[in-house]
Amino acid sequence: MSAPAVLSLGPSVVVRWRGRPVVVCVAALVVMLVAMLVTLSAGRLGISLAELPGVVAGSGSRAQEWVLWTSRLPRLLVGAAAGAAFAVSGAVFQSVTRNPLGSPDVIGLGAGAAAGAAAAGLVWPGVVPVPVGALIGAGIAIGAVYLGSGAGFRAPLRMVVVGIAVGAMSLAFVQLALARATREDAQVLAAYLNGSLAARAWSDVLLVVAALVVLLPVALVLTRPMQLVEMGDEVAVAVGVRADRVRTWAVVVGVLLTAAAVTVSGPIAFVALTAPQIARRLTRSTGPGMVAAACCGAAVLVVADLVAQYAVPGVVYPVGVVTAALGGVYLAFLLVREWRRSPA
Amino acid sequence: MSTAVAQAPHTTGARGSRALVLGLGLVAALLLLVLVLGLSIAVGAKPVPLADVWSAWRDPDGSYVSTVVASRVPRTQLGLLVGAALAVAGVVIQGLTRNPLGDPGLLGVNAGASASLVVTAAVLGGAAGRTVWAAVPGALLAAAAVYLIGSGGRRATPVRLVLAGAAVSAVLVALVEAITLADPEVFDTYRSWVVGSLAGRPPSTVGSVLPFVVVGLVVCLLLARPLNALALGDEAATSLGLRAGRTRLLGAAGATLLCAAAVAAVGPIAFVGLAVPHVVRSFTGSDHRWLLPYCLVLGPVLLLAADVVGRVVARPGELPVGAVTAFVGAPFLIMAVRRGRVGL
Numbered sequence: 165m166s167a168p169a170v171l172s173l174g175p176s177v178v179v180r181w182r183g184r185p186v187v188v189c190v191a192a193l194v195v196m197l198v199a200m201l202v203t204l205s206a207g208r209l210g211i212s213l214a215e216l217p218g219v220v221a222g223s224g225s226r227a228q229e230w231v232l233w234t235s236r237l238p239r240l241l242v243g244a245a246a247g248a249a250f251a252v253s254g255a256v257f258q259s260v261t262r263n264p265l266g267s268p269d270v271i272g273l274g275a276g277a278a279a280g281a282a283a284a285g286l287v288w289p290g291v292v293p294v295p296v297g298a299l300i301g302a303g304i305a306i307g308a309v310y311l312g313s314g315a316g317f318r319a320p321l322r323m324v325v326v327g328i329a330v331g332a333m334s335l336a337f338v339q340l341a342l343a344r345a346t347r348e349d350a351q352v353l354a355a356y357l358n359g360s361l362a363a364r365a366w367s368d369v370l371l372v373v374a375a376l377v378v379l380l381p382v383a384l385v386l387t388r389p390m391q392l393v394e395m396g397d398e399v400a401v402a403v404g405v406r407a408d409r410v411r412t413w414a415v416v417v418g419v420l421l422t423a424a425a426v427t428v429s430g431p432i433a434f435v436a437l438t439a440p441q442i443a444r445r446l447t448r449s450t451g452p453g454m455v456a457a458a459c460c461g462a463a464v465l466v467v468a469d470l471v472a473q474y475a476v477p478g479v480v481y482p483v484g485v486v487t488a489a490l491g492g493v494y495l496a497f498l499l500v501r502e503w504r505r506s507p508a
Numbered sequence: 509m510s511t512a513v514a515q516a517p518h519t520t521g522a523r524g525s526r527a528l529v530l531g532l533g534l535v536a537a538l539l540l541l542v543l544v545l546g547l548s549i550a551v552g553a554k555p556v557p558l559a560d561v562w563s564a565w566r567d568p569d570g571s572y573v574s575t576v577v578a579s580r581v582p583r584t585q586l587g588l589l590v591g592a593a594l595a596v597a598g599v600v601i602q603g604l605t606r607n608p609l610g611d612p613g614l615l616g617v618n619a620g621a622s623a624s625l626v627v628t629a630a631v632l633g634g635a636a637g638r639t640v641w642a643a644v645p646g647a648l649l650a651a652a653a654v655y656l657i658g659s660g661g662r663r664a665t666p667v668r669l670v671l672a673g674a675a676v677s678a679v680l681v682a683l684v685e686a687i688t689l690a691d692p693e694v695f696d697t698y699r700s701w702v703v704g705s706l707a708g709r710p711p712s713t714v715g716s717v718l719p720f721v722v723v724g725l726v727v728c729l730l731l732a733r734p735l736n737a738l739a740l741g742d743e744a745a746t747s748l749g750l751r752a753g754r755t756r757l758l759g760a761a762g763a764t765l766l767c768a769a770a771v772a773a774v775g776p777i778a779f780v781g782l783a784v785p786h787v788v789r790s791f792t793g794s795d796h797r798w799l800l801p802y803c804l805v806l807g808p809v810l811l812l813a814a815d816v817v818g819r820v821v822a823r824p825g826e827l828p829v830g831a832v833t834a835f836v837g838a839p840f841l842i843m844a845v846r847r848g849r850v851g852l
Contacts, residue, residue, distance in 0.1 A: 265671070312842040321667050325845050328614070328674055329838035332778065336831035336838075339703065343822035343831075358685070433678065479690040485682045492678030496657050499671055503660030 185447040185456045192443075192459035199466045200240050204232070206474050242364040242428050243469045243483070244462040245372040247435055249425035250274075251461020252376075252383050252454055254436030255443070256418040259390045259452040260411050263320035264498055267437040268302075268422045269491075271327030274431035275334035276305020277423045278357070282341035295371060299423040305330050306419055317411065359432030359484030361469050368428040375424035376458075382417050383454045390414055390452055432465065432484045434491020439464050441498075530798050533791070537805040544812045548584040549577055551816050553824075583706050585714045587812040587829075589721045590706075590774050593766040595807025598781020599788075599799050600728045600763045603735040604756055607666040608786075608844050612767040613778025616673040619680040620650020621771035622702070626684045629694050640720045643768035650676055651764065667845075704777040704830025706815050713773050720769035725804065727762035731755060732796040739794060777811070777830045779837025784810055786840045810836070 205212050209231045211219055219228045254267045268274055280301015285294045292300070312326040313319055338357055389410040392400045397407040422436070439461035440452065447456050465483065468490070472481040549565070550556045554576050556564065564574040565581065594612060601610035612618050624646020628639075658664040658672035684702060688695045701709075734755040737745040742752045770777065784807045785799065792798040814832035821827055 270674075312846070314846045321671070322845055324674075325609070325667055325670050326842050328670065329841035332834040332841075333838045336834040339831040340822055340827050343825035343827045345825075476686075476690060481686060481689055485685045485689070488678045489682035489686070492675050492682065495675035495678065496672065499657055499668065499675060500660045503668060 182449075185449060185453055188443065188446045188456050189459040191446075192456070192463040196244060196459070196463040196466045199463070199470050200244075203240060203466070203470045203473070204236055206470075209235075238364045238366050238369050239361050239469070240466060241369045242372060243361050243465045245369065245376055246361075246425040246429040246432070247439065247461040247463070247465025248380075248458035249372055249376055249421040249461070250432065250435040250465070251439035251443070251457040252380060253418040253421035253425070254461070255440035255452040255454055255457040256383060256386070256390070256414045256421075257436070258440055259394055260414050260418070261317050261320040261323060262394055264437065264441050265324050265495075265502075266317075266320045267434075267440075268418060269431065269433050269436045270495070271306075271309050271323050272329075272331030272334060273302050273305050273309075273327075273419065273422050274359075274426055274433070274436070275331035275338075276308075277302035277426035278431040279334035279337040279341075280304070280423075281427055282338045286341040286345045295424065295427040298427040299420065301334070302419045302423040302426070305334060306415065317415075357430070358482045359430035359487070360482035361429055361465075362480070362482070364428065372424050372428045375421060379417050379421050379424075380454065380458065382413070383421075386410065386414055386417065387452055387454055394452075430482075430484065433488040434494065435461055435465055435468075435487055438487075438491055438494050441494075530792060534798075534801060534805065537802060537809070541805050541809050544809050544816070545584055545588065547816050548587060548812045549580045552576070552580060552819055582711050582714055583709070583815075584812065586709060586773055587706050587815050588808045589714065589717060590770045590777070591780060591808030591811030592725060592804050593721050593770040593807075594777060594780040594811070595784035595803040596725055596728050596800060597763040597766040597770070599785040599796070599803045600731065600735070600759050601781065602785055603738060603796060604759045604763070605664075605666075605669070606739065607669060609666040609670050609782065609841065611779060611782035612763070612770075613776060613780075614670050614673050614782060614841070616650040616654040616676040616680065617647045617764070617767045618771050618776035618778065619677040619684075620646040620648070620653075621768050622646070622776045623650070623680040623683050625772060626687045626694065626698060629698070630687050630691055640717055640765075640769045640772045643772045644764065646680075647764050647768045647771070650680060651760075698775075701775040703828045704775040704833075705826075705828035706774055706811075707826060707828070709774060717769040717773045720765055724762045724766035724769065727758055728766070729800050729804070731759050731762070732800050735759070735796040736794075739796075775830065777833055779833050779840070780807060780811055782844075783833075783837035783840040786844065 201213060201216075204210065204216065209227070211224070211228050211232060215224065215228065218224055219232050222229075224232070250269070253273075254269070257266050257268050257271070257273075258264050260266065277298040278301070281294050281298040283301065284292050284297020308330045309323055309327050310316055312330065313322040315322055317323065335357065342357070389400070389405045392403055392405045393407045393410050400407045400410070425432075440457040442464070443453050443456035443460040446460070447453050449456075465487070468486045469483040472483040472486045475486075546558050546561050549561045550558045554572075556573055556576055560573060561577060564571070564577040568574040568578060598611050601612065601615065602608060604610075621643035625643050627646075628642035654669060654672045654676050655664060657675065658669035660668070684698075688698050688702060734745075734750055737748050737750040738752060738755055740748070745752050745755075784803050788799055788802040788806060792802055811829065811833065814836060815829040818827035818829050818832045
């Protein structure tokens with residue numbers, strides 16, 4: 165690992181940075197932007213690259229304006245922001261549990277948030293707003309996993325198995341909500357079962373971007389203490405970091421981010437599992453790189469949505485199907501590698 | 509749980525009275541099954557008084573009530589067969605792998621069977637995708653994949669198998685969704701089936717899966733003594749004169765047949781194979797001569813009761829039975845984890 169360079173702004177502000185994560189972030193953002201442009205120009209209603217500046221400037225046809233501003237841009241932005249939110253949440257949880265399998269989507273947090281959103285939107289409409297419902301659901305799910313595992317966050321494998329149970333119960337609750345709902349509602353909210361980015365609005369963009377703006381800095385502040393806590397509670401205490409407090413804050417940030425992302429996109433599987441791991445591999449860093457994870461998450465979800473919409477001509481899949489397929493393969497790979505490494 | 513029973517030096521009298529109690533319990537379980545069968549026919553959009561169910565079924569008089577009853581009979585028969593199949597398959601899988609978390613849903617067998625059915629339906633047409641044979645290869649392949657990933661070339665612990673099952677299921681479920689969403693014809697056939705439901709199955713289903721379920725059940729029930737011996741460990745079992753390999757092969761064949769038949773009939777339903785054996789074991793202990801018959805009776809009780817609940821809680825809609833069993837059965841997964849002895 166290269167030694168960190170130091171960027172000094174005057175005598176008091178000193179920022180340490182390494183080159184590699186910056187390159188990774190830029191590369192991920194470029195991939196994301198290319199995928200966005202391809203998505204915009206694809207399909208029968210696509211806006212070609214040559215026309216795009218004109219449409220942005222307001223000189224396109226009404227149809228083109230509609231495609232850009234109402235149909236495709238909100239979807240792309242929700243995808244990017246939700247991907248980033250999932251990824252940061254995943255990085256936080258993976259750090260707290262010290263295991264890639266401790267991701268919010270593997271331990272049932274996403275499903276819990278979806279159940280909460282379905283409860284707020286369908287079963288008891290008007291009691292609390294849907295995002296608050298998602299937050300309550302995610303909170304209940306993480307509480308159930310924490311208590312259910314009987315060992316708190318110290319036994320990641322136990323958490324995962326308990327999370328499978330919590331996730332199954334949550335999705336069963338979502339099905340209950342859908343079965344009770346009237347047909348039109350159910351069509352919209354069916355996305356809560358699988359995760360989908362179809363028909364997103366600007367209000368969704370606003371919600372998830374606002375969550376990121378508030379919570380990403382908190383996650384950044386937590387990065388260093390979390391890195392120390394990862395080395396073990398004794399090490400952390402020895403250098404003056406209170407491990408329990410760091411963990412609590414980290415879990416709060418992770419739960420909030422997952423709830424925000426699930427509110428706008430449903431429980432899209434395995435982005436939170438894969439994106440932080442991709443980021444860690446690419447940056448070759450040891451700690452949770454929040455910004456790199458966020459960039460990778462945004463790129464992963466935007467690319468996955470592109471694949472979901474246009475890979476098979478004539479069929480539009482919910483993006484959750486694509487991420488579940490890819491993420492499942494990755495999970496299997498992780499398991500095999502982990503078994504090889506750890507004794508018995 | 510599945511470990512050897514330390515045989516206390518029972519007097520013959522104590523053993524005899526225990527057998528009497530368990531025998532009477534089995535009779536009570538049968539009575540419970542009769543009650544649930546009656547409820548399954550009585551409860552629905554048009555309730556039939558429980559007292560009238562028998563007469564309306566035995567002597568159809570063309571009245572409205574007897575038509576309603578006749579329409580619910582196939583569904584009830586299906587629940588009877590599938591409940592028995594899943595519970596017995598679960599207990600056999602748990603015995604063979606000495607794994608308290610053995611469940612056809614958790615270990616990916618159900619997902620494999622459904623993927624195989626959907627692929628067959630997409631390639632050869634809808635009718636081919638309803639035969640039990642079409643489900644067998646997928647069930648076997650998925651089980652093999654889960655075992656390979658879960659063991660990673662070494663000993664497979666229960667938790668690793670469950671995680672591998674989650675990974676394999678994620679990929680296969682995504683495959684099922686990709687195929688069903690792309691092919692409207694297949695989608696129509698499978699819409700209710702994908703989530704596991706007793707509703708809306710073609711009337712011929714009972715007849716087509718019955719032989720498979722009967723053969724599978726007979727094979728599994730005959731394995732009671734060998735499974736008891738196997739619980740002592742392979743070496744002890746061999747020294748008792750058991751051919752461990754043959755028992756494994758027969759058990760795996762029987763359980764696969766049962767899972768394939770159940771999935772072909774009503775779709776993937778999880779947690780019945782986990783929950784029923786766990787409840788039964790709490791009062792029979794780990795003697796398969798009692799475990800298997802009890803599971804045979806109480807499996808249908810759970811599935812039919814779940815189906816009745818699903819008809820009541822989501823009026824005017826209906827909650828698929830798979831969602832109800834997930835909600836009821838998932839806590840048993842948490843209990844099993846908390847009790848330990850699952851490789852954590």
